[in-house]
Amino acid sequence: MSETVISVRGLTMGFGDHVVMKDLDFDIGKGEIFVILGGSGCGKSTLLKHMVGLYKPMSGTIAIAGMLMDPDDGETFRRILARIGVMYQGGALFSSMTLGENVALPITEYSGLRGRAVDDLVRLKLRQVGLEGFENHLPEELSGGMKKRAAIARALALNPEILFLDEPSAGLDPISSAELDALILRLNRTLGTTFVVVTHELSSIFTIAGRVVMLDKTTKSIIAEGDPHELRDRSTHPFVRRFFNRQPEMET
Ligand SMILES: Nc1ncnc2c1ncn2[C@@H]1O[C@H](COP(=O)(O)OP(=O)(O)OP(=O)(O)O)[C@@H](O)[C@H]1O
Numbered sequence: 001m002s003e004t005v006i007s008v009r010g011l012t013m014g015f016g017d018h019v020v021m022k023d024l025d026f027d028i029g030k031g032e033i034f035v036i037l038g039g040s041g042c043g044k045s046t047l048l049k050h051m052v053g054l055y056k057p058m059s060g061t062i063a064i065a066g067m068l069m070d071p072d073d074g075e076t077f078r079r080i081l082a083r084i085g086v087m088y089q090g091g092a093l094f095s096s097m098t099l100g101e102n103v104a105l106p107i108t109e110y111s112g113l114r115g116r117a118v119d120d121l122v123r124l125k126l127r128q129v130g131l132e133g134f135e136n137h138l139p140e141e142l143s144g145g146m147k148k149r150a151a152i153a154r155a156l157a158l159n160p161e162i163l164f165l166d167e168p169s170a171g172l173d174p175i176s177s178a179e180l181d182a183l184i185l186r187l188n189r190t191l192g193t194t195f196v197v198v199t200h201e202l203s204s205i206f207t208i209a210g211r212v213v214m215l216d217k218t219t220k221s222i223i224a225e226g227d228p229h230e231l232r233d234r235s236t237h238p239f240v241r242r243f244f245n246r247q248p249e250m251e252t
């Protein structure tokens, strides 16, 4: 694997005394498209929120670009935040603001840029996701796929090295979903952005994922890790094989 950019060690996550996942270990390489899979409620979003420092682990560590994630260490936390972009599940745009204003928000907040420089950057970001010329539109004037792309433009605003996307294609038709996959691949190839994506759409997984981890609610652990095509063809775990081959449980 290439240089490691995210390193998760002995990560146990939960809320109160409810443990969601325990003792997770995995690495993500620079420039990888890494997909997190698993059934509803197993802890995918929770894992992503731990990786961006929104939640604190019960135990274990997460390192981003060699820096230990610790929201209590303000200086390091800010340095990490400057290198990542996030689109949360259902990641909505602010509905009363135009697309341009939505994308400008993180730029004016964090970059120190003002005026024309912000406008130029906003135009560039919208162009990168195929929404050039839509600066003055309100989110309600866009299709679902366009809204997702605009949310990605906002997450890209500060040129992150790592982009976290939680179910980016949820609710999209197959064509918009395929377009989103193409966008992720293009950004990955042209900008070298590392992607951490939560999705359970098989077509998307086979198209974009270099590597996946599959979380399992029952054992609260990772039950599969690797290339999705290999897992489909060679996994010895019956559930993993069924998932990637889209077979129902009853079939023998
Ligand atoms: N802020 C929170 N406080 C308490 N419990 C939480 C919180 N966030 C998530 N949980 C619980 O953690 C578990 C995992 O939730 P999570 O949202 O991570 O699942 P998920 O795999 O993303 O599911 P989905 O596929 O439906 O998005 C669930 O039992 C959920 O109720």
Ligand SMILES: [Mg+2]
Pocket: 044, 045, 046, 089, 166
């Ligand atoms: Mg989720």
